[in-house]
Amino acid sequence: MSANSRLTIAAHALAWIGLYQRQGHEVATSEQIATSANTNPVVIRRLLGELRRAGLVESRRGVGAGWSLARELESMTLLDVYEAVEPGPLFAMHRTPPDQECVVGHGIQPVMQGIYEGIEETLRHELARVTLENVLRDVLAAPR
Amino acid sequence: MSANSRLTIAAHALAWIGLYQRQGHEVATSEQIATSANTNPVVIRRLLGELRRAGLVESRRGVGAGWSLARELESMTLLDVYEAVEPGPLFAMHRTPPDQECVVGHGIQPVMQGIYEGIEETLRHELARVTLENVLRDVLAAPR
DNA sequence: AGCAGTCGCAACTTTAATTGTTACGACAAC
């Protein structure tokens, strides 16, 4: 499927900022995070911008600028990140509307919509069970 | 997100074939299904080809050729269709491997992998609860 | 044997989304 890595990178960034702050630093720069995630600083800024809109992080400008957590990692779940960062639904309908004259073409979309909504609800439930604190803890527990 | 419609179109095709057979026809052609789904016959053939590999449908060639169900709709779940038709995982890792020198960069991938696998397992469970018979029934029950 | 209809499949184009890159103005600490 058209898998994207937005959730992965966003979780990476949050864990990185959280760890860096625990090491006594005030803010993390998009360049530092980009180096760790092996990507471009602008990509990080874009993602963190969405997380800021969702109230998960804050940014400072000017000299000594950078990003910091707006809440404790314990209070952030992957669902918060997912909703901040993933725009559309998991499964799409037909690109072009099916034939409304056909019984199947007419009825299929509402039916699939309903099924998909139920599945996304379950997905959200699962994502809500994992906090970013869980993620960071497991990352630090990883074997060298 | 990079939402694709493969599962939707595949379900549409199966429901269409199932209904058409109940109306007394032997086989359905990719062109008929494509008309209902408002897409190209080759797209349908490609999808049905994957469903055939999974043992859900059969195809006949020559004059009077077309597609028929290999099993009853009651015995097909959306999970069968999903697995036949969706190649990759739901969420992707980093496009380029993160910095292995960094603690987070080193530990993040296995952690996220584990989380994602659990979520996909749940997703499969949900998909397995819906049969194509359910889908067709609901389609036929849709208001005009 | 030949015709016609449909699948099988390969090659290519189009479309759309994400990601990556470059550039530059805005801002704030010093």
Added chain:
DNA sequence: GTTGTCGTAACAATTAAAGTTGCGACTGCT
């Protein structure tokens, strides 16, 4: 005012899915 970093726009590159075209293979029919 100098400097470092964000904010954001514009654009290119990459990727996956979907759409298109073409033609050979197969088979029921005449």
